[in-house]
Amino acid sequence: MTSKHSYLALLKQRAGAELDAKTRQDFLFFLFRALKTMAPGVRYEPNWHMEAMAEYLAAAARGEITRLIINLPPRMLKSSMVSVAWPAWLLGQEPTMRLMAASYAQSLATKHSVDCRAVMQSRWYKRAFPQTRLAHDQNEKEKFATTQRGYRIATSVGGAATGEGGNILIVDDPINPLQAAQHASRQAVNQWFDHTFATRLDDKRTGAIVLVMQRLHREDLAGYLLERGGWEHLNLPAIAPEKTVIALGNYSHVREAGEALHPQRESLKLLERTKRELGNANFSAQYQQHPITAEGTLVKPHWFPRFELEA
Numbered sequence: 001m002t003s004k005h006s007y008l009a010l011l012k013q014r015a016g017a018e019l020d021a022k023t024r025q026d027f028l029f030f031l032f033r034a035l036k037t038m039a040p041g042v043r044y045e046p047n048w049h050m051e052a053m054a055e056y057l058a059a060a061a062r063g064e065i066t067r068l069i070i071n072l073p074p075r076m077l078k079s080s081m082v083s084v085a086w087p088a089w090l091l092g093q094e095p096t097m098r099l100m101a102a103s104y105a106q107s108l109a110t111k112h113s114v115d116c117r118a119v120m121q122s123r124w125y126k127r128a129f130p131q132t133r134l135a136h137d138q139n140e141k142e143k144f145a146t147t148q149r150g151y152r153i154a155t156s157v158g159g160a161a162t163g164e165g166g167n168i169l170i171v172d173d174p175i176n177p178l179q180a181a182q183h184a185s186r187q188a189v190n191q192w193f194d195h196t197f198a199t200r201l202d203d204k205r206t207g208a209i210v211l212v213m214q215r216l217h218r219e220d221l222a223g224y225l226l227e228r229g230g231w232e233h234l235n236l237p238a239i240a241p242e243k244t245v246i247a248l249g250n251y252s253h254v255r256e257a258g259e260a261l262h263p264q265r266e267s268l269k270l271l272e273r274t275k276r277e278l279g280n281a282n283f284s285a286q287y288q289q290h291p292i293t294a295e296g297t298l299v300k301p302h303w304f305p306r307f308e309l310e311a
Contacts, residue, residue: 023128038115071289072236083112092129095148100166106156113154180216238287
């Protein structure tokens with residue numbers, strides 16, 4: 001795994017065409033440069049889970065995976081990677097690519113779109129991808145296009161998508177914790193996905209849909225789709241409940257039981273504090289990607305049998 005210091009050394013040691021080639025060929029190096037543009041004050045800590053996500057996203061881009069669910073805890077760069085850097089990378093590789101990305105709120109979807117556009121308008125991006133340029137006649141916060149008519153569209157869950165479509169559809173956090181507690185809200189998200197968003201693929205045979213989210217409820221969109229089947233699932237709990245092998249193609253990583261997902265960012269000690277603050281049910285869902293029912297956290301009367309004492 002390449003470290004942050006290695007990436008910094010690459011920026012200092014390489015120049016011109018060599019640096020541009022590295023940017024085009026190495027998505028994780030591209031992510032590092034994108035993060036410096038979209039969030040220059042944020043501390044970047046590379047980790048193996050980013051490598052795993054990159055492998056699965058690459059397979060989706062190649063059409064080897066057409067339905068992908070990625071579940072991982074909050075603040076693990078999921079949106080920066082999947083909704084911001086990846087679309088910019090794809091449009092750099094193929095400026096005719098058409099992408100649509102949705103989040104639970106239009107404001108959040110727009111933020112991701114603006115960050116992606118900022119990356120694509122940066123000087124280093126233009127040098128690395130000289131064939132990709134944003135069109136002057138379609139360069140808005142919610143939708144921007146390339147001069148070769150590829151584009152990225154930002155929409156919200158429940159928002160209008162009529163007449164729009166894409167080669168790749170991204171759903172990033174389709175529901176927030178407050179909404180997830182309400183049956184009607186969960187059902188509305190699941191129906192929106194089935195009847196509106198999933199129908200927007202340009203090619204139903206080869207187009208890819210990627211859902212990335214933290215789990216919030218057993219009946220959230222990830223749970224709904226996993227129960228139905230047909231989805232590749234990259235599941236990344238904060239603490240490994242058992243020894244797990246994550247493998248795809250030539251990539252393989254072994255997690256030992258009890259191992260923190262990203263100890264440099266959130267150690268086991270810090271995760272235990274988070275668990276105390278959130279409570280077992282919320283931690284199990286949002287951090288362990290294993291939602292439990294509300295009754296699962298309650299003391300049940302039948303646990304306490306009655307006994308009659310003899311006189």
